[in-house]
Structure formats: structure tokens, C-alpha cells
Amino acid sequence: MQYKANTPDEYIAQLPQERRDVIEKLRGIIIQNLPAGFEEQISYGMLGFVVPHSLYPSGYHVNPELPLPFINLASQKNFIALYHSGIYADNVLMNWFTEEYPKHCTLKLDMGKSCIRFKNMNDIPYKLVAELCTKITAKDWISKYETTIKN
Numbered sequence: 001m002q003y004k005a006n007t008p009d010e011y012i013a014q015l016p017q018e019r020r021d022v023i024e025k026l027r028g029i030i031i032q033n034l035p036a037g038f039e040e041q042i043s044y045g046m047l048g049f050v051v052p053h054s055l056y057p058s059g060y061h062v063n064p065e066l067p068l069p070f071i072n073l074a075s076q077k078n079f080i081a082l083y084h085s086g087i088y089a090d091n092v093l094m095n096w097f098t099e100e101y102p103k104h105c106t107l108k109l110d111m112g113k114s115c116i117r118f119k120n121m122n123d124i125p126y127k128l129v130a131e132l133c134t135k136i137t138a139k140d141w142i143s144k145y146e147t148t149i150k151n
Contacts, residue, residue, distance in 0.1 A: 003075070008040055008047050019075045022121050023047070026073055026082065026129060033130045037138025038070055046074035046083075051138050061150045070141055071133070079110075080118040082129065086136045088114035089148045093135055097128075104128040 005011035008027065012020055030049060031040065039052045043066075050067040053059055060066045072083040087094050101109045104125030110117040118124045136144070 003045060005042055005045075007042065011042060011047055015075050018121060019080065022080055022118070022124065023073060023075055025126065026080070026124070029126055029130045030071060030073065030133050033133035034071070035134065035137040039067070041067075043067075043069055043072055046072045046081075048072050051142060055138055056142050068142065068145060070136075070138075076117075078119060080121070080124070082116045082118070083114050084116065084132065085114055085149075086141060086144065087116075087132075089144050090136075093132075096135075097132060100128055100131075101125065 003011050003014045005014065012023055012027070015023060027040075027047060034049060037051065037055055038049045041048050041050060043050055048069060049071040050069050052067050056068050058064060058068075060068050070085050072081075074081045074083070087097055098109060098111075104127060105123050107120055107123050110119060
């Protein structure tokens with residue numbers, strides 16, 4: 001689902017209460033644990049955490065007018081989605097995450113290339129998400145992006 005919002009607070013205000021609580025908790029965890037340099041905004045109709053043009057003037061290669069995306073958080077029709085570009089670009093990080101996930105959740109990991117789907121609002125690995133957020137700095141993400149995705 002895509003919500004029309006200009007700010008993260010507008011996005012969250014549109015959500016049903018049970019989704020709002022989860023999104024607000026995940027948002028807080030991301031904000032508290034992301035290294036300095038990332039900025040929050042609405043990105044692709046979702047909550048986005050990006051590398052701003054002030055740190056990476058080239059922007060996103062698909063559309064250089066956009067800042068470089070890193071994490072997106074969204075309430076989709078049947079699940080909460082956490083999109084983490086670092087997992088997509090870094091096999092070591094992907095392997096770490098997939099090995100750690102069962103230690104934090106009773107349900108099987110439901111994941112696409114960069115999309116982690118949380119279908120059960122009562123079985124979200126908040127501590128694991130917090131640790132995941134600490135794994136890549138903005139500078140490291142720019143470097144990884146340039147070597148694995150941009151080219």
C-alpha cells in the first residue's frame with residue numbers, strides 16, 4: 001500500500017493503530033541506531049532513511065535528483081516491510097542476518113532481495129533490527145553502493 005504523505009509523521013498518522021504502533025517502534029529503533037549521516041524523509045511513498053546529497057552529491061543512479069536510499073519502512077497490505085539496501089549489496093551482512101534471525105523470531109524469515117516482511121505484528125525481532133542498523137555507516141554504504149550496485 002502506498003500512502004500519500006509529505007512527512008514521516010503524516011505517513012504514520014494514516015496507519016491503522018496496530019500498524020502505527022509497530023511502525024513507530026521500528027522507526028524509533030532505526031533513528032536511535034543508524035550511524036550519523038543518514039537522514040529520514042518520505043522516499044518512494046514510505047519512510048526512508050537516505051544518504052543526503054550533502055554527503056553524496058551524485059544521488060541515486062536511477063534518478064540522481066533523489067538522495068541515495070538505504071532503509072525504507074512501509075506498511076504494506078499484508079505485512080510490515082523493512083527494505084535494507086545493505087543486505088542486498090553485502091553477502092556477509094546477508095549471511096549474518098539470516099543466521100541471527102531464527103535466534104530472535106519463532107516464525108521463518110520471509111525475505112526478498114532487500115525486503116524483510118513481518119506478517120505477525122507480535123513476532124518482530126526489534127533487537128535484531130537495532131543491531132542491523134548499526135552495521136553500516138553512511139560512508140561505508142556509499143562505498144558499497146559504488147562498488148556493487150551503481151556499476
